[in-house]
Amino acid sequence: MKYTKIVEKIPMSGLILDIKDIMADKVVEKVGRPMKFPYTFSAKVAQFPYKFYFSNQWIWKYYAVAMLVTIPLFKSISNLSNSPENVAKWAEIRRKEAAEHH
Numbered sequence: 001m002k003y004t005k006i007v008e009k010i011p012m013s014g015l016i017l018d019i020k021d022i023m024a025d026k027v028v029e030k031v032g033r034p035m036k037f038p039y040t041f042s043a044k045v046a047q048f049p050y051k052f053y054f055s056n057q058w059i060w061k062y063y064a065v066a067m068l069v070t071i072p073l074f075k076s077i078s079n080l081s082n083s084p085e086n087v088a089k090w091a092e093i094r095r096k097e098a099a100e101h102h
Contacts, residue, residue: 038044
């Protein structure tokens with residue numbers, strides 16, 4: 001009980017309001033401001049300005065267009081190269097190569 005009064009007097013910038021918040025089932029309040037110097041990877045990811053980069057850089061728009069164009073192309077190439085007829089043809093070629101070397 002006496003520790004609760006000590007914790008209430010210490011300013012913790014919104015992290016821990018009471019000793020009960022440490023052990024309670026509820027979520028502790030979020031900090032109101034970001035870190036001044038984010039030194040951990042997760043802090044850098046959390047503070048990265050994704051919206052700014054997605055709206056102001058041309059590469060993201062062209063990347064999306066390129067993916068929409070090339071995915072069907074690569075899918076059709078993959079389907080042609082993995083067709084049963086093509087697999088049998090290449091198995092025959094490999095069999096002939098192996099027979100020549102042995």
